[in-house]
Amino acid sequence: MITADRMAEVDRNAAALGVPRAKLMESSGNAVARVVREHAEPGASVTLLCGRGNNGGDAFVAARFLDEFDVRVVLLGRPETISTEIARDNWAALQTAEIQTRQVRDGSAFRPGDSSVGTDTERDGDTSGSADAAESDGPLADADVVVDALLGTGVTGALREPAATAARAVNRAGERGATVLSVDVPSGVDADTGESAGVAVEPDAVVTFHDTKPGLRERAAADEFAVTVADIGIPEAAERFVGPGDLRPLGRRRDSHKGDHGEVLVVGGGPYTGAPTLAARAALRAGADLVRVAVPASIAREVQGFDESLIVRPYDGDRIGSETVETVLDLAEEQDTVVLGPGLGDAPETLTAVETFLDRYDGTAVVDAEATRLVPEVTTDATLVCTPHRGEFAAMGGDPSGDWETRAAAVESFAAGLDADATLVVTGPEDVISDGETTRISRTGNPSMTVGGTGDVLAGVAGALTAVVDPARGASLAAWATGRAGDTAAETYGDGLVATDLLPVLPSALRDDETGSGGTGGRSDGSEGGR
Known part of the structure; x- marks a missing residue:
């Protein structure tokens, strides 16, 4: 099964893989026509009632494949308001093919006994605007088959x-x-x-695309209608590989307030100052509203000097230890996500402190660098995202060898065996992301990113994204966007790329080139549809 939002993401990923949306619509329309033939004999009257989105576009295509029937296409609205280019193209194709079309601009044509149909327009001498026709639902009068293509899954x-x-x-x-x-x-x-919040169409059959939808299965069981799932040519890779469609949940509402898009705490530093700073600055560039950095007091001034946008929270000492864990836990309590590990080092007292933190923390934590080796043994109520490179994955007990398919199987198996609720992001030529059930692959990135610090950037991006979306999705997007930023930076710097080069291009890496935004800002309320 696939949700409506995920279907829209997969559709976009398919387009990014080179499968044109026009081709998908052609396949969808053909599938609709096949199901019509299963329910009607040649010569039957078929009326396709269409909305202004891609759902209606599918029906426009279907009409062209139904030449053995008496076909009429009814558009609910004006052609110039059809919402997508491919649907508009297929409406135009109906005119060229001289298929009977009609525009209905309000509901009067469908009201029994109401002959007020003056806002309708029709072609080819249609007379269903008469009072007699209106009494039997106007455009649907005498139809043997009615195709409901008003609104889609979106x-x-x-x-x-x-x-x-x-x-x-x-x-x-x-x-x-x-x-x-x-x-x-x-x-x-x-x-x-x-569920339906009001009136809903009561079908005898439904043809759905690519995979069935959760609500459709429930409704079909209750209302006893048949469901046909049609393969329309979306490749498996559109679901397997992370792509621009996965950016859709990142849209912001116009009435957003400070903090709505994530508050992140980076816990790091001691032996190193650059790593926690890179992670924190990356979290800001990836969209977090507020980023705090908990570091030892000995390096707090240096960290603050890197970026005035950071909120530095120093604690006593030169490194995290058992005496400072309570302070860090208090800081973490009000955060959406904690990024734990950048620059902490591997001193025994540090690793003990990390283990204590995870034992007592119950929020969402991105675990990076040396801290990842503790995850297989730790007992925690936290939700974890672990970002090891292949050497760190081996230190955790995993097997990073083989091609990406072999590594994907190994990472999935390893994640499934963890006691913790954890998603792994194992970086490499292809990044493998798995929570033990669902495994995704990110193919962005390049060899110039082997330079130190890019892993800290990844951890920061993961911290920002898991503050606003679920951990598995946030981890997948973090790997993809960080690699995409690296690809952009490498165009300028080549093998001279350094980790800070990723920071200014992260915002564009998290923006869909097709839509110009990081998301759609939410689903429609029913005014028009789409697949």
């Missing part, structure tokens, strides 16, 4: 007008004996929950 909430009135008309057509086929999900039904 909508939630109650249907708004005129979609609500149109959905009621579809249901009346079904009561009269027409076969109702919904595209992807019945309009008005939440694809993830199966």
Whole structure:
């Protein structure tokens, strides 16, 4: 199964892999046409009721494959408001093919007994705007099959007008004996929950794409309709490999406030000053609103001097130890995520302090550098993201050898065997990210990133992202975006790249080149649809 949001991400990743969205729509429309043929004999009357998103675009395509039927395409809205270029192109193709189309701009045409259809326009001499036709739901009159392509999986909430009135008309057509086929999900039904906040289409069958949706399965079981899952050509790699589609959850609301997008505490330093600073600055560049750095007082001034945006919280001594763990735990209590490890070193008292911290901490922690070796033995209620390079993974007890597929299997098995709730990000030519159940691969990055400090940047980015999305997703995105930033920096610096070169390009690495933003800012409320 796949959720609506994840389906949108996979669709975008497929486009990034070179599978054009127009091709996916062509395959989807063909699949709809095949299911129509299963429910109707040649010559039957088929009306496709279409919204202005990609769901409607799928039906525009389907109409071109149904030349053995008496086909009519009804657009709910004006053609110039069709929301995507590929859907607009397929609407234009209907005009070229001289397929009968009609535009319905409000709900009056669907109300029984209401002949106020003056806002409708039609082609090819259609006369269904008459009062008699209006009494039998106007555009759906005498249809043997009604294809519901009003709204797709990307909508939630109650249907708004005129979609609500149109959905009621579809249901009346079904009561009269027409076969109702919904595209992807019945309009008005939440694809993830199966619930409807108001009126929803009641189909006889549904054709959905790539994989079934959680709510669709629930609804089909309750309402006893058939579901066809159509393969539309989305490659497995679109789910396996991290891509720009995974950026979708990072959109910000216009009414956001300070702190809404993450507060991160970096715990590091002692032997080193650069590592915790790199991690903290990376967390800021990756979108965290506030980043605090807990470091020994002996290096606090140097750390503060790197960046005035950092909030430095010094504690006594030259390194973290048993006497300072309580202070660090108090600092961590109010944070969304803790990044633990950059620059701490491997002194015995330091590792003991790290173990004590993890034993008592119950939030989300990104564990980096030498601290990762403790994870297989630690008992913790914390949710962990571990960012070892291959040598550190070996020190944890894992096997980093082999090609990426071999390493992916090894990392997944290792993560599954941990007592802690942990996601591993094992870096290499291909980064492997696994929580023991789901395993993703990131293919960004380059050999110039073997320079010291890039792992600290990764840890900071992971800290920022896991503050706003779930750990497995945040870890995957962190690996992908850090590698992407490294690729951009390498275009300028080549093998002279240093870790600080990644910082200024991290924001663009976390932005989708296609949409110009890091996300969509949320799902639609039902005003229009899409796949």
